Amino acid sequence: MSRNIADVKNTFIEIFGIEPEVFRAPGRINIIGEHTDYNDGFVLPAAIDLAVYVFIQKSGSDRSKLISVDLDESYSFSIDESLTPVGQGWVNYFLGVIDQLQQAGHELEGFNLMFTSDIPIGSGLSSSAALECGFGEALIDLFGIGVEKMELAKIGQSAEHKFAGVKCGIMDQFASCMGRDGHVVKLDCKSLEYEYYPVDFKAYDLVLFDSNVKHNLADSQYNIRRNQCEEGVQILQQFNAAIKSLRDATLEDLAHAKSSIDEVVFRRSKYVIEENTRVEEVCEALLAGEIEKVGQIMLETHNGLSKDYEVSCSELDLLIEIAMSCDGFIGGRMMGGGFGGCTINLIRKEQVDDVIEQVVSSYKKSTGIDAKVYRVAIGDGVGRHK
Ligand code: ADP
Numbered sequence: 210m211s212r213n214i215a216d217v218k219n220t221f222i223e224i225f226g227i228e229p230e231v232f233r234a235p236g237r238i239n240i241i242g243e244h245t246d247y248n249d250g251f252v253l254p255a256a257i258d259l260a261v262y263v264f265i266q267k268s269g270s271d272r273s274k275l276i277s278v279d280l281d282e283s284y285s286f287s288i289d290e291s292l293t294p295v296g297q298g299w300v301n302y303f304l305g306v307i308d309q310l311q312q313a314g315h316e317l318e319g320f321n322l323m324f325t326s327d328i329p330i331g332s333g334l335s336s337s338a339a340l341e342c343g344f345g346e347a348l349i350d351l352f353g354i355g356v357e358k359m360e361l362a363k364i365g366q367s368a369e370h371k372f373a374g375v376k377c378g379i380m381d382q383f384a385s386c387m388g389r390d391g392h393v394v395k396l397d398c399k400s401l402e403y404e405y406y407p408v409d410f411k412a413y414d415l416v417l418f419d420s421n422v423k424h425n426l427a428d429s430q431y432n433i434r435r436n437q438c439e440e441g442v443q444i445l446q447q448f449n450a451a452i453k454s455l456r457d458a459t460l461e462d463l464a465h466a467k468s469s470i471d472e473v474v475f476r477r478s479k480y481v482i483e484e485n486t487r488v489e490e491v492c493e494a495l496l497a498g499e500i501e502k503v504g505q506i507m508l509e510t511h512n513g514l515s516k517d518y519e520v521s522c523s524e525l526d527l528l529i530e531i532a533m534s535c536d537g538f539i540g541g542r543m544m545g546g547g548f549g550g551c552t553i554n555l556i557r558k559e560q561v562d563d564v565i566e567q568v569v570s571s572y573k574k575s576t577g578i579d580a581k582v583y584r585v586a587i588g589d590g591v592g593r594h595k
């Protein structure tokens with residue numbers, strides 16, 4: 210972690226004259242299930258061992274102060290003010306959570322807070338969801354508010370919608386709140402039912418390569434993909450009225466409708482239908498301890514995202530291509546919305562160092578860009594820091 214917990218705790222005591230309570234909320238990875246969430250499908254996230262740490266104590270008045278240790282910035286306000294988004298980006302995640310809790314009728318008092326995080330910002334590991342969930346949990350605990358973890362996830366999501374202006378799905382906050390050490394969680398994005406699967410990657414480690422690029426196509430293409438999926442559903446419905454979303458469709462349904470569907474929409478729909486099946490396949494492979502198979506399926510996903518769904522980019526494809534040429538790599542894929550961000554990879558433990566070296570140096574040689582590397586393990590969801 211970037212800063213020692215004990216150091217921040219001591220600084221808190223120096224500034225506020227009282228010992229803080231400490232809470233932790235993790236970032237997340239998604240093993241498989243990409244672009245399935247808005248198609249009512251399945252995702253398979255897990256909480257990771259990188260996290261936000263929130264230090265908090267009541268202020269004894271209506272005044273509240275937030276201190277970002279990492280950015281060396283602070284923000285003061287009154288808990289009784291009516292809250293609206295502000296210019297300091299990070300503050301909005303906090304105000305958004307307060308607003309949601311107050312809207313739900315919960316009584317809050319003033320507090321002082323410091324936070325630090327070792328989740329890389331904007332790399333697709335959901336540092337923002339961790340902020341919302343860590344802070345929400347801190348308030349819930351400090352003021353004895355009766356809010357369950359699943360509700361907290363929804364509060365975080367709404368906070369992000371309303372105060373950060375990001376129309377995110379529920380997966381990030383869900384994983385930060387509901388994650389469990391040693392487990393991935395299969396989430397049904399339609400019903401919000403979920404199921405834990407024990408996971409042991411055995412001889413393999415999870416390694417993320419951050420392409421360090423972010424093409425600004427991401428937002429516009431995201432909206433286009435959503436529309437294309439809707440178009441697919443509308444046509445599939447004409448053949449089978451039971452299809453309300455791509456989650457309800459099979460490849461046979463798609464084959465029946467082929468002559469009526471635009472070629473691009475066909476490929477988009479095919480990817481989503483196949484990806485939902487792949488989530489199920491990975492769950493079975495994990496239960497059977499077939500980690501090589503998990504790697505294979507992740508590669509199929511990458512291929513689908515790159516060729517059929519077309520949300521990859523040359524840098525992400527290159528990271529996968531280089532990794533594929535390395536001994537010890539058994540699979541990987543781009544993770545997240547696409548057009549930049551990270552790849553998630555399974556690599557045999559003994560060869561991890563060699564693969565990292567090879568990927569980073571070949572990537573640099575081809576693109577001139579320094580890839581970042583994150584080695585992550587699966588960890589627990591939000592809670593009091595132990
Ligand atoms: P991510 O994929 O990491 O969630 P976002 O763009 O959704 O990326 O959220 C990143 C934002 O969250 C940052 O711009 C900042 O406002 C806030 N944030 C995350 N981590 C920190 C931190 N350690 N200190 C201050 N703000 C942070």
Ligand code: MG
Pocket residue numbers: 335336337338
């Ligand atoms: Mg985010």
